[in-house]
Amino acid sequence: MSCTTASSSMKPGLCGVPKKCWCSKNVDLLVSKTNENPYRRFYRCEVALKRKHESHLFKWFEVAMAEELENVVAAIEVVGDEARSTAVEMKDMCNRLRERLEEQEAEIEKLQEARRVRLGHSDGNVSWWTWRGVEHILLGVVVVGGLSLMYQKLG
Numbered sequence: 001m002s003c004t005t006a007s008s009s010m011k012p013g014l015c016g017v018p019k020k021c022w023c024s025k026n027v028d029l030l031v032s033k034t035n036e037n038p039y040r041r042f043y044r045c046e047v048a049l050k051r052k053h054e055s056h057l058f059k060w061f062e063v064a065m066a067e068e069l070e071n072v073v074a075a076i077e078v079v080g081d082e083a084r085s086t087a088v089e090m091k092d093m094c095n096r097l098r099e100r101l102e103e104q105e106a107e108i109e110k111l112q113e114a115r116r117v118r119l120g121h122s123d124g125n126v127s128w129w130t131w132r133g134v135e136h137i138l139l140g141v142v143v144v145g146g147l148s149l150m151y152q153k154l155g
Helices: 061-119 128-154
Strands: 027-031 041-045 058-060
Touching: 041 061, 058 061, 061 128
Parallel strands: none
Antiparallel strands: 027 041, 041 058
16 A cells, blocks of 8 residues: 555655645544544644645545554564674674684684693693683683674674
8 A cells, every 4th residue: 555645735755644734734633524434533634624625635544544554564674674684694793703712712722732831731730720820811812802803893
């Protein structure tokens, strides 16, 4: 359904519930008292109530509501498309972060091995306190690196 009105002088793009007429006057919601449309609600320009011979805004309430619903459905479709696009981007970002994490874990392993060799503990017998300190530092480097990558991509 496209935007419709009884007035041929309506400007295009005035879909849904009208706020103003083409003449910039307010629009009232009224109730029909005719035999053809008893108690049927409609929108009418306040000027048209006084000047019946002029072509001002007139729109049935149910037509306006149908147009509003179309607008809402279109907006929901746009939001859905954006959400799907964002999901794809997030999945791609997660994959890149996972790859980066694997690279950093491999680098950590190399650094740990180099440290063991430097300390003369090539058999892997490093004191627990020394090892925990290095682990915390390396974990901090990994976390900061991952967060900086996310900040870069989102910012």
